[in-house]
Amino acid sequence: MKKTIIALMASSSLALGACGDTGDDTMVENETAVEETSMMEEEAGTIVSVAQGNEDFSTLVTAVQAGGLVETLSGEGPFTVFAPTNDAFAKLPEGTLETLTAAENQAQLAGILTYHVVAGETMSGDLITLLEEAGEEGVELTTVSGGTLTANLVDGNLVLTDANGGTATVVTTDVDASNGVIHVIDTVLMPAS
Numbered sequence: 367m368k369k370t371i372i373a374l375m376a377s378s379s380l381a382l383g384a385c386g387d388t389g390d391d392t393m394v395e396n397e398t399a400v401e402e403t404s405m406m407e408e409e410a411g412t413i414v415s416v417a418q419g420n421e422d423f424s425t426l427v428t429a430v431q432a433g434g435l436v437e438t439l440s441g442e443g444p445f446t447v448f449a450p451t452n453d454a455f456a457k458l459p460e461g462t463l464e465t466l467t468a469a470e471n472q473a474q475l476a477g478i479l480t481y482h483v484v485a486g487e488t489m490s491g492d493l494i495t496l497l498e499e500a501g502e503e504g505v506e507l508t509t510v511s512g513g514t515l516t517a518n519l520v521d522g523n524l525v526l527t528d529a530n531g532g533t534a535t536v537v538t539t540d541v542d543a544s545n546g547v548i549h550v551i552d553t554v555l556m557p558a559s
Contacts, residue, residue, distance in 0.1 A: 412440040413447055413543040422550075425455040425463070432467040433476040443545030444487035448515070448526060448534070450554045458554055480511035481528070481557040487546045490524065490539035493517060497524075513557040526551065529558035 410416065414436055417423040426449055430436055439445065455463055466475045484507050496505050497519050504518040507526075516527040524536040538550035 410542045410544045412545050413443070413445060413548060414440045416541060416543045416548060417449065422451045422453075423449060425452045426450060429455070429463070429467060429475060429479060432469075432472065433479045434472055435476055435479055439483070439545075441545065444485075445510075445546035446484040446486060446488045447546060447548045448482045448484075448536070448551045448555065449541075449548045450482070450534070450551050451537075454534070454551060454553050477511050477557060478554070481509050481513050481515075481555060482551075483510045484508065484515075485510055489547060490536070490549060493524065494519065509557075511557060515555060524549075526555060528555040530556050532556055 411419065414427070414430060417427050417430070430439060439447070465471060466478065493505070497517060502518075504516045504527075507515045507517055509515060513529055518525050518527070520535075524539070526534045526536070528534075532553065532555060534551040534553035534555050536549045537552050541548035541550065
């Protein structure tokens with residue numbers, strides 16, 4: 367099956383123009399716009415702070431901390447994160463999470479977690495457009511760990527397939543963060559062993 371391969375590398379920047387002598391009203395408007403932009407960024411927070419603020423991601427937050435990825439996922443980005451919920455982690459075989467979060471398995475855990483991250487900010491609408499164009503072939507997403515996920519539309523749902531044939535359905539899309547976007551998934555994805 368031929369697949370479309372995309373590297374979702376994007377960059378984002380915020381450009382704020384400075385005004386010269388255009389009058390006090392313009393300066394007040396510009397200061398207000400800067401304050402509103404700063405407030406929106408603070409409200410959204412980084413991917414890590416958004417996850418920390420949602421109890422459905424407490425297991426993910428613990429794993430990100432154990433995997434040594436807090437600083438990375440709090441960085442500039444942008445990132446697209448396919449974030450497993452607590453229920454998704456609960457589907458793992460008994461003892462798997464405890465084994466992965468042990469200090470001696472930090473590199474393996476980091477590899478699994480970064481398998482859920484794609485460079486750039488990809489909103490669900492953009493991904494669905496790519497999938498509609500690709501048809502049944504689906505779209506391969508290159509993760510920051512260097513692996514691939516295959517995205518497809520299945521019965522109107524966005525479904526990701528990992529390297530082992532496991533699937534996860536995106537249950538919530540476009541959760542905004544200051545350094546990217548989070549799409550919530552119902553199953554933990556695993557890279558090739």
